[in-house]
Amino acid sequence: MTNYDVVVVGAGNAALCAAIAAKEKGAQVLVLERGSVEKRGGNSFFTDGAIRVAYNNLDNIRKLIPEITDKEAEKIVMPEYNYSDFYNDLMRVTEAKSDPILANQLISKSYETISWMANLGIKFELNENQSFEQDGKLHFWGGLPLKTHNKGVGLIQKLFYKAEEIGIEIWYDSRATELMTDNDHITGVLVEKKDKVTMVNASSVILACGSFEANKKMRSENLGEEWEKAIVRGTEFNTGDGIKMALAVGAQKYGQWSGCHSIGTDYNAPKVGDFNKPGDIYKKSSFPLGLMINRNGNRFVDEGADFRNYTYAKYGREVLKQPDNTAFQVFDAKVRPLLRKEYNLEEATYYKADSLEELAQLISVDKDGLLKTIMEYNAAVQEGEYNPTIKDGKGTVGITPPKTNWALRLDQAPYYAYPLTCGITFAFGGLHVNQEGKVLNQGGEPISGLYAAGEMVGGIFYHNYPGGSGLMSGAVFGKLAGTSAAQFSKETLKFHKA
Ligand SMILES: Cc1cc2nc3c(=O)[nH]c(=O)nc-3n(C[C@H](O)[C@H](O)[C@H](O)COP(=O)(O)OP(=O)(O)OC[C@H]3O[C@@H](n4cnc5c(N)ncnc54)[C@H](O)[C@@H]3O)c2cc1C
Incomplete structure (x- = not known):
């Protein structure tokens, strides 16, 4: 019929x-x-x-x-x-x-x-x-x-x-x-x-x-050329067909066509979603507990600006802007047990080292840059009660970008680094x-x-x-x-x- x-x-x-x-x-x-x-x-x-x-x-x-x-x-x-x-x-x-x-x-x-x-x-x-x-x-x-x-x-x-x-x-x-x-x-x-x-x-x-x-051309035209490099977190089939069909019969475009939901996702996640590996297993959402660092060893966002629910969807774009479209989440032994379940999966790519120097070498990040960033960060961390259930205001003073909440010194070996790239979710x-x-x-x-x-x-x-x-x-x-x-x-x- x-x-x-x-x-x-x-x-x-x-x-x-x-x-x-x-x-x-x-x-x-x-x-x-x-x-x-x-x-x-x-x-x-x-x-x-x-x-x-x-x-x-x-x-x-x-x-x-x-x-x-x-x-x-x-x-x-x-x-x-x-x-x-x-x-x-x-x-x-x-x-x-x-x-x-x-x-x-x-x-x-x-x-x-x-x-x-x-x-x-x-x-x-x-x-x-x-x-x-x-x-x-x-x-x-x-x-x-x-x-x-x-x-x-x-x-x-x-x-x-x-x-x-x-x-x-x-x-x-x-x-x-x-x-x-x-x-x-x-x-x-x-x-x-x-x-x-x-x-x-x-x-x-x-x-x-x-x-x-999932449409490279439409991403590039609407979001910017660099978005060709983003990986697609979900289905390969969302290529804008419905939007194009509707526009062809006179529908009105609406909303922020230059914006999208994207996250920092495991560097080795599939280039488009693999239907045999569902469950959002490649995301890395515990960044408020650590630091995000680029290949030059620099921080580039306020990891503790808000609960992850309110920042994760805009930080993918920030990862895409970094050299090689890559960043690393860095944690120390203190917070490692607090990380979400996805960090323990066999699909999680990570590096572990007994010193920050060794970690920098393992992940090919500028060693002096990384050491300087972490030294300055540690010195900027303010006293206060650490409490991950609320925005605890335990932040930094005098560094840019700041870390506004949940700032603990990164000083207990072993150290961990999780490599990320940008994964787009939807426009x-x-x-x-x-x-x-x-x-x-x-x-x-x-x-x-x-x-x-x-x-x-x-x-x-x-x-x-x-x-x-x-x-x-x-x-x-x-x-x-x-x-x-x-x-x-x-x-x-x-x-x-x-
Ligand atoms: C890894 C990942 C994790 C996420 N986690 C969450 C979360 O925990 N909570 C949350 O709220 N949101 C989450 N999201 C966002 C959420 O998936 C979307 O906002 C929501 O599911 C979109 O639903 P939808 O029905 O519009 O699109 P979809 O679920 O993508 O469905 C679109 C359908 O259209 C089909 N299709 C496409 N083109 C055609 C065509 N021409 N003809 C026929 N069929 C077509 C596709 O095959 C698909 O079946 C996540 C997204 C991803 C990728």
């Missing part, structure tokens, strides 16, 4: 949330996935599953994780993270550029959407990476206490299970290439499936097929959608029958990003787009029958 009410392009988190929401409203739904069954699920499959939601208290969290017992709950310190906390974080990191309509929609719908996901069968668990043990209690920090069970792999498995269970049709190896229109109404989409082109008719199309992070620029996920044209009017969700929505993130917001944005706008597209299809059908 090639006639559907709603066609969803993509099969990541945003697309599957959209498809399920549309089906729940009674629409006949087709999902198109460019990858094979083995390579389905997009960037969402690769995630750590961390998901940001506005909540009031531990009871809200326990509704999503009913497995937490009363005894366990007594040992949890869960600071409130309400609408204003999320909103202020988003506005702070985006330098107040986030579109207030979209930001409000994302945040105000976050708890109801995650509850809907839980009802679909998605399992959540505590994100212990965002906690520290102190006085026998688990203290959560940074507004990100939730993750999906079994990371992105678990999320995608459950979403596919639900989609199949409720009878959503899914075509694999099926690349959407062009939107069909009639008098400014979307009428369907062209699909390339194993060298065969099929025209699929639909009253509405939801684009949820990622941004252009911040995309399409303009309204609060229901309808794609807007140049004049700001909805294009009849066209919706978008997930990474390809522009205008929410600028310069930076609060960790865990990508999955929430995909789910919120996916669900909204699915619901709205199903409703639109019903109305169109009524109109044609009348």
Whole structure:
């Protein structure tokens, strides 16, 4: 069959949330996935599953994780993270550029959407990476206490299970290439499936097929030439197809097209995401506990400017700017046991030495530069109580860049260095959608029958990003787009029958 009410392009988190929401409203739904069954699920499959939601208290969290017992709950310190906390974080990191309509929609719908996901069968668990043990209690920090069970792999498995269970049709190896229109109404989409082109008719199309992070040419044109060298952390299939298709039918570009989410990632990570190695195992997120140093032995960012959730997504760009697009995270024996789990994986590249001189030699960093930087840093560290669960203000004085929090002297052998390069996650620029996920044209009017969700929505993130917001944005706008597209299809059908 090639006639559907709603066609969803993509099969990541945003697309599957959209498809399920549309089906729940009674629409006949087709999902198109460019990858094979083995390579389905997009960037969402690769995630750590961390998901940001506005909540009031531990009871809200326990509704999503009913497995937490009363005894366990007594040992949890869960600071409130309400609408204003999320909103202020988003506005702070985006330098107040986030579109207030979209930001409000994302945040105000976050708890109801995650509850809907839980009802679909998605399992959540505590994100212990965002906690520290102190006085026998688990203290959560940074507004990100939730993750999906079994990371992105678990999320995608459950979403596919639900989609199949409720009878959503899914075509694999099926690349959407062009939107069909009639008098400014979307009428369907062209699909390339194993060298065969099929025209699929639909009253509405939801684009949820990622941004252009895996397209070297688009990266170079929009982000700058140096971005050709970035490695792609997730799927190879997000090459900007959806954005290009929408622009071709008059959609409006929106958001920060020159910006992207990128992180310092293991130097030896695959050049594009390997579907056999999901789980975000190459990231290196404990930099606030150490120093970041380039090949000249110089520091180049304030490692302790904020919790890692609020800095990691903009530090990839800083790594890319360094000589050889390379940097090293350096730690001493004191903090090594505090590093996150990814540092203990066999995939983690690292060097260990009994002295800083030896370390400099091992990692081919300018020895004098490194020794001078660390000597000056150690001398600049101020006294104060070190506390990784809060922004402890234990910083440096008189060096540039400063280290604002969590500054401990680097003075206990053995020393460790983790080499990094820049890994791109997704681009911040995309399409303009309204609060229901309808794609807007140049004049700001909805294009009849066209919706978008997930990474390809522009205008929410600028310069930076609060960790865990990508999955929430995909789910919120996916669900909204699915619901709205199903409703639109019903109305169109009524109109044609009348
Ligand atoms: C390693 C890694 C870790 C991350 N960790 C987190 C995290 O812990 N928390 C968080 O919130 N965010 C995280 N993110 C960001 C997050 O993955 C994205 O924000 C979010 O998953 C994007 O969802 P999406 O559905 O828009 O896109 P995707 O999940 O990428 O889905 C896009 C889909 O479109 C398909 N597609 C592309 N082109 C076509 C076409 N022409 N036709 C048909 N199908 C097409 C792709 O194959 C894919 O299935 C991480 C990203 C990466 C790469």
